[in-house]
Amino acid sequence: MVGSKIYITHAKPLPLPLEQQLKTFVKEHPPATIAFVRSGDGELAVIETATREQAEKVAAALASSSLDPESLDAVLDSTPQGRELERLYIALKQRELEKNWTNRQW
Numbered sequence: 001m002v003g004s005k006i007y008i009t010h011a012k013p014l015p016l017p018l019e020q021q022l023k024t025f026v027k028e029h030p031p032a033t034i035a036f037v038r039s040g041d042g043e044l045a046v047i048e049t050a051t052r053e054q055a056e057k058v059a060a061a062l063a064s065s066s067l068d069p070e071s072l073d074a075v076l077d078s079t080p081q082g083r084e085l086e087r088l089y090i091a092l093k094q095r096e097l098e099k100n101w102t103n104r105q106w
Contacts (some may be wrong), residue, residue: 004055005077006062007085008045013038021067029058037092044089052078 008022019036022045026034032049047062049055059074075082 003050004049005053006047006049007072007075007077007082007089008062009075009085010045012042012047014043018067019069024040025062025065026058027104029054029061032058035093036090037089037096039045039088039092043084044092045091049106052076054063075106 014036015021016105023034026032026047029049032047032054034045034047036043036045038044047055047058049058055076059076060073062074077086079082
């Protein structure tokens with residue numbers, strides 16, 4: 001899917017119940033998808049949508065949802081911080097893929 005992204009940062013690894021709530025939230029906002037990657041001591045989640053307008057709607061719904069807004073920082077990819085998080089996400093995902101590949105080689 002090519003479109004817009006919403007980056008969600010969290011200072012620690014997401015607790016399993018919160019991760020499940022995010023997955024459920026995304027299922028309720030099709031055709032959005034979600035992916036997670038560890039970032040040092042924290043975690044970075046990416047919600048990908050088909051269009052920028054849909055990303056804005058999903059971000060607004062996320063902000064008004066019952067999920068813990070204090071622990072989640074949602075950033076659209078159209079902002080300078082969003083572009084920085086996109087570069088971080090790509091680097092972390094690449095590192096994760098390389099690590100998994102190396103582990104398979106042994």
